[in-house]
Amino acid sequence: MSWTADEIAAIVAADIPEGAFVNLGIGQPERVADHIPAGREVILHSENGILGMGPQPAPADEDMELINAGKKPVTLLAGGAFFHHADSFSMIRGGHVDICILGAFEVAANGDLANWTTGGDGVPAVGGAMDLAAGARSVRVITSHTTRAGDPKLLGALSLPATGRAIVKRIYTDLAVLEPDGDAFRVLDRAPGVTIDMLAERTGAPLRPADPSKGADR
Amino acid sequence: MSWTADEIAAIVAADIPEGAFVNLGIGQPERVADHIPAGREVILHSENGILGMGPQPAPADEDMELINAGKKPVTLLAGGAFFHHADSFSMIRGGHVDICILGAFEVAANGDLANWTTGGDGVPAVGGAMDLAAGARSVRVITSHTTRAGDPKLLGALSLPATGRAIVKRIYTDLAVLEPDGDAFRVLDRAPGVTIDMLAERTGAPLRPADPSKGADR
Amino acid sequence: MIDKVNDDAVAAVAAVRDGDTVLIGGFGEAGNPTELVHALIEHGARDLTIVNNNAGNGEIGLARLLMKGRVAKLICSFPRSSHGHVFTELYKAGRIELELVPQGTLAERMRAGGAGVPAFFTPTAAGTDLAAGKESRFFDGREHILEHAIRGDVALIKAETADRWGNLVYRKAARNFGPVMAMAARATVAQVRRVVPLGAIDPEQIVTPSIFVDQLVIVPDPVSERDHLLEREGAR
């Protein structure tokens, strides 16, 4: 009735073309690194100054000076490079990163994204989310389709403060793959057993079938 | 009756303190590199991406990928570094270069400098002069005291287009060492046999004696 | 002879005065100049504005500086952390000011400060709450906001290897904010694992050239934040 976290990561990874430069956000997006199809070269960017980031190391090889944006130990592939923070964000802000995969609290049908603050009284934090939202050529989101309380995260309009406006190109949830389309979400794919009615019930904006003229894209 | 080019270069070099980062302009300023007092470490910057520039190489060691701002072969000292143009001009424009030594067509008593165009119908060229004028902490000038036609180059106001406004701190000519002082030039030193009257005749603005309170500086 | 090595870490950071803006390198635990921050605590300056990507972990380095009450304001992109109780408590008690800045804007504002650019336009954060009060302008039909340079009075950074002129190379992702902070401060103090003879670092490989560095403090075996955090957990 829904895709697992690994299944979603594999679907996301399958949509990344050979040779793409891809930034992976913290949390669920990190998992995409483990699902790049064999034989396909994809170059992963980490905001803290790494291109060519590889998978997690064995515990004995962990190096706390080789960490990802989530501060977890990673590895470097042959062909990888280190650089400083201004250069790293020049890649993001200058439009050089092809794809970034971010988490989300909410996505609106017009492509607005909210993922930096829930507006509560906790400590606010933004990190690189707004830079990625503004700079990556294609912003894609992985998120659970609803909150833990069962409320939709895909909405007609954001209720939370925005990270960026009209920037999300595609959304991968446990239930479906969708695209913001102005006042509705286009449904590109559904998990096995998920009906349009079930999806509509869990989505806070109208649904629309995939644009057949774009069918080849997925 | 006047200092030679090498004598001027030696006077300029003697005014550069140990550890200073110094940019040398094209032409006469290049000569300063050969007169740094023995045992004094001065780090020379070349706008095209070199710190720790050394003297000219022997002809057999010339390398056209190791050249100075004037496009002439140079050497690199131990401790030198290469970097790209934006980084190089960050050093200049960010206020990190302690001293730059430039040539001049005209200097005004208020410190205005003209050294990029004679306003004729030739090809105009500016290079790094305006960046150095705006960014170096102390802009110093080496110039002949008068033009080849005998006209003064130190003036009450520029007649040529400015490179920078109110930025020249000290002027070294074949006849004297002077400082712009608003509406006049202060005379810090004179070449042997050069009288104040001779100097006044060749200068296009009033002269004033050195400020005794600043005497220790030279 | 130029020799920027200072055997006395407290003397090396003595340029910091009460009320200063101090740039502190590091992202996560990579590149934190923990020993220099401890020297700054010993030096005693207070009422500081600190620029750091995070807000300190456990009770060493920046977290300890915060705990000692020396910091009036933090300029930062990501002050949330599972080990960030010191900052969290100060923040919730209203005892510290926070300026939250997108990470790339934070890096670029310091790079601008070091490069003589007082202000620049960026699309990052345009149309969001973090653009509140900022001048905005459209370029090519897209909204941008004007961001101002950050310059530090002093930068405290960590590098791997230096020479006596102050040329620096870093190690892996510990490079992060070091090079931009070194550019952006009036005075830069770098703690390094080792100092090698002049000329021993390949001139093609120098990351921070000597012009950006004022003082060097050798710390061959810096404290491990990870060990510190494990120890604290074990003690519970």
Added chain:
Amino acid sequence: MIDKVNDDAVAAVAAVRDGDTVLIGGFGEAGNPTELVHALIEHGARDLTIVNNNAGNGEIGLARLLMKGRVAKLICSFPRSSHGHVFTELYKAGRIELELVPQGTLAERMRAGGAGVPAFFTPTAAGTDLAAGKESRFFDGREHILEHAIRGDVALIKAETADRWGNLVYRKAARNFGPVMAMAARATVAQVRRVVPLGAIDPEQIVTPSIFVDQLVIVPDPVSERDHLLEREGAR
């Protein structure tokens, strides 16, 4: 498998279209991608805007491109040279437009273009003829002017060594504009002396990371401008 090496130099520069802005690396004769410029001549694009620090020497590279009448406009800091007769004659005949830009502003405008900054303030050229028509503003009591980013459609640069992903290292002062131009163009073509296996370049030493490079052309023994000029002098 990613492999950016293109054995056909003309095909490598084929992204250049009539009317494009092309960034060409080099300062003096260091870092000029002469063979790529010759390929561009063969490719045939015209009505180009060229960005280069200088204006070509002798009758190779940029000078030859100018001589062929392919360049409508040159954006440049120092077009004067003792071997610059081609540009000088075109300029005096009013057959080429010149935008004269201070060298640091030229580098910074391209770096801005590559970093997503559409415009920035700088004190360079404020109060001079080169500030004519530019917006100005005071920061800390000092006049600054607003400069706009330069982005290229294509950059042609020269580096020393690459790997198949397009990571680049340069040699000595031939680095100059290469790294900023690679950032500032939609597509970057680099001519290199050699391509080494992936991983053979130390990741700490890569100057231009692969993300900024699209095509590689191997030119093991590029033409020497100095030899060309000596030959021309000898022929007189």
